[in-house]
Amino acid sequence: MTFAVTNTGTRSGTEIAQVYLGLPAAAGEPAKRLVDWARVPLEPGERRLVTVTLDPQSAEHPLSYWDANTHRWEMATGHYQVYVGASSQDIRCRATLIVDTLQSREA
Secondary structure (H helix, E strand, O other): OEEEEEOOOOOOEEEEEEEEEEOOHHHOOOOOEEEEEEEEEEOOOOEEEEEOOOOOOOOOOOOOEEEOOOOEEEEOOEEEEEEEEEEOOEEEEEEEEEEOOOEEEOO
16 A cells, blocks of 8 residues: 655654554454554655555454454455554545455464
8 A cells, every 4th residue: 555645844754654454344353453654754845655565464464353263363354444644533544455355364
């Protein structure tokens, strides 16, 4: 996922762009969870593109939830909501990721 961050101020600064993911309702997980972030230093008026990869095979399991019954990481099918912002309460862009096949992973 790629998004732009712009410093609209008159001073140099750093934005911590946070990426949250909302799993499909069937997963029974919280509405948003932090899955990645990027530290972006910017000069006044500067705009930068930031790329974040949500790898379902990574050790952080960004697209999965722990199923206590099967003792495995599971990935639900459906619509995942991706949110980018300065915090979970300050969302500045959204996207939808659709997963149409089930996968499970050993712990």
